[in-house]
Amino acid sequence: MSVWFVTGASRGLGLEIVKAALERGDSVVATARDPRAVEKALPGRPDNLLVVPLDVTDQGQADAAVKAAVSRFGGIDVLVNNAGRGLVGAVEETSDAEARGVFDINVFGLLTVIRAVVPVMRAAGHGRILNVSSTGGVVAWAGWGVYSATKFAVEGLTEALGLELAPLGIQVTSVQPGPLRTDFLGSTSLLHVERIIDDYAVTGGASRVWAGENHGLQEGDPVKAAAAILAVADLDEMPARIPLGTSTLADIRAKLAAVGAELETWRELARSTDHVA
Numbered sequence: 279m280s281v282w283f284v285t286g287a288s289r290g291l292g293l294e295i296v297k298a299a300l301e302r303g304d305s306v307v308a309t310a311r312d313p314r315a316v317e318k319a320l321p322g323r324p325d326n327l328l329v330v331p332l333d334v335t336d337q338g339q340a341d342a343a344v345k346a347a348v349s350r351f352g353g354i355d356v357l358v359n360n361a362g363r364g365l366v367g368a369v370e371e372t373s374d375a376e377a378r379g380v381f382d383i384n385v386f387g388l389l390t391v392i393r394a395v396v397p398v399m400r401a402a403g404h405g406r407i408l409n410v411s412s413t414g415g416v417v418a419w420a421g422w423g424v425y426s427a428t429k430f431a432v433e434g435l436t437e438a439l440g441l442e443l444a445p446l447g448i449q450v451t452s453v454q455p456g457p458l459r460t461d462f463l464g465s466t467s468l469l470h471v472e473r474i475i476d477d478y479a480v481t482g483g484a485s486r487v488w489a490g491e492n493h494g495l496q497e498g499d500p501v502k503a504a505a506a507i508l509a510v511a512d513l514d515e516m517p518a519r520i521p522l523g524t525s526t527l528a529d530i531r532a533k534l535a536a537v538g539a540e541l542e543t544w545r546e547l548a549r550s551t552d553h554v555a
Contacts, residue, residue, distance in 0.1 A: 279303055279304050279305065280299070280304045280305070280355040280356050281304070281305045281306075281307070281347070281351040281352070281353055281354050281356070282295070282296070282305065282306045282307065282354075282356045282358065283306075283307045283309070283343075283344070283347055283354045283357045283358070283395060284296050284299075284306060284307065284308055284309065284358045284360060285309050285310075285332060285334055285358065285359055285361035285387075285391055286309075286310065286334075286360040286361030286362060287308035287309055287310050287316050287329075287360070288308075288310035288311075288312060288315035288316045288319065289315065289319065289466075290458070290462060290467070290500060291360055291410065291455070291500045291503055291504060292308075292310075292360040292361070293308075293316070293319055293320075294500045294501050294504035295358055295360065295504045295507055295508070296316075296320065296327075297320070297504070298501075298504045298505060298508050299508065300320075300324060300326060300327060302508075303326065304326065305326040305327075305328075306328070307328045307330060307343065307346070307350070307351070307354070308320070308327060308328070308329050308330075309329075309330050309331070309332035309361075310329075310331070310332065311331065311332065311333050312331075313329045313330060313331045317329055328347065328350045328351070330342075330343045330346050330347070331343070332361075332391075334361045334383060334387030334388070334390055334391055335382050335383060335386065335387050335390060336390070337390050337393065337394070340390050340391050340393070341394050343394070344394040344395055347398075348398060353398060353402050354398050354399065354405065355404070355405060355406060356405070356406045356408070357391070357392075357395045357399075357405070357406070357407045357408070358408045358507070359388045359391055359392070359407070359408070359410060360410045361383060361387055361388075361391075362383060362384045362410065362428075362467075363379075363380050363383045363467060363468075363469065364380070364467055364468035364469065365377075365379075365380045365424050365425045365469045365470075365471065366421050366425070366468060366469070366470055366471070366482075366485050366489050367421060367424075367470060367473070367485075367486070368420070368471075368475065368478040368482030368483075369423040369424065369482075370475060370478070371471045371473045371474060371475050371478065372423075372424050372471050372473075373472070373473065376424070376469065376471050376472070377424045379469070380424060380425060380428055380469070381428055381431075384425075384428035384429065384431075384432065385428050385431045385432065388409060388432060392407070392439070395407075396443070396448070399443075400443075400446055400448070403446070403447045404447045404448065405443075405447070405448040405449075406448070406449050406450075406451075407439070407443070407448065407449070407450045407451070408451050408452075408453050408510065408511060408516075409432055409435070409436045409439075409450070409451070409452055409453065410432075410453045410455070411429045411432045411436065411453060411454050411519075412425075412429040412454060412455060412456075413454055413455070413456045413457075413521070413523070413525070413526040413529050413530065414426040414429045415430055415432055415433040415454060416430075416433065416454060416530050416533055417529045417530060417532075417533045418430070419485065420478075420481035420482055420484070421478075421481060421482035421483070421484065421485025421486060421488075422485060432452065433452055433519075436450055436451070436452040436518075436519075437452070437518065440518055449515070449516045450516075451510060451516045451517060451518065451519065451520055452518065452519040452520070453507060453510075453519075453522065454519060454520065454521045454522060454526055454530070455498060455503055455521075455522040455523060455526065456497065456522060456523030456524070456526035457492070457497060457498055457523070457525070458498035458499070458503055458523075459498060459499060459500060470486060497523060497524065497525060503522050503523075506520070506522055
């Protein structure tokens, strides 16, 4: 049996991961800014569940949550960094405060939790970390630039972290889900930039419209995504990254093909910048 530590566990994918782990008998530390929301979603409070408050931007809260987890269950085997927030709007439309707000949760919040959890895993000599990124961590779209920038950052951090922790017995995976049918496109998780510039109506503006029209119609099933994440965490060797969803596969393949084509097109120009011996 494993001990899971899940951030952003009050709803959506995080809640489904908690449910799936509990159902198979694992122990779970479910964290959220409002622990009452977790308790409401999981009535009965089974013995293998610990609900603790956690604002991922607060290092003190993160340290306290990890201390509570170790006190209750003796350690942490699997960390799922799921807490996150969306932001839609053209890059120029996005204020500094709006950009910093989403970076604080998606990037710096992830780092906060890693700093709290990894020492426990290093001491144990084993552990699994799954950082929830996005298709938007590989492919950027008009209107999602700042959000994608946070997930591109998660991808880079995850890749480096995996290399750093592998010799210590800790494996790291980037989870890249496509649009899941959760409340992510709703007002509780997705923020819209305040400034609107008419020149971006058919680009960033179109993304705002898409978000409104597709809330509740997303292709991905969060229950199945949670099952896939549990399956990956159980593998002897986790992959460095795992895409989830048909559109994710298509979008990433198209991006890789485009990058490959550009490498070939500009190969000689790239080589021309080398020192010649």
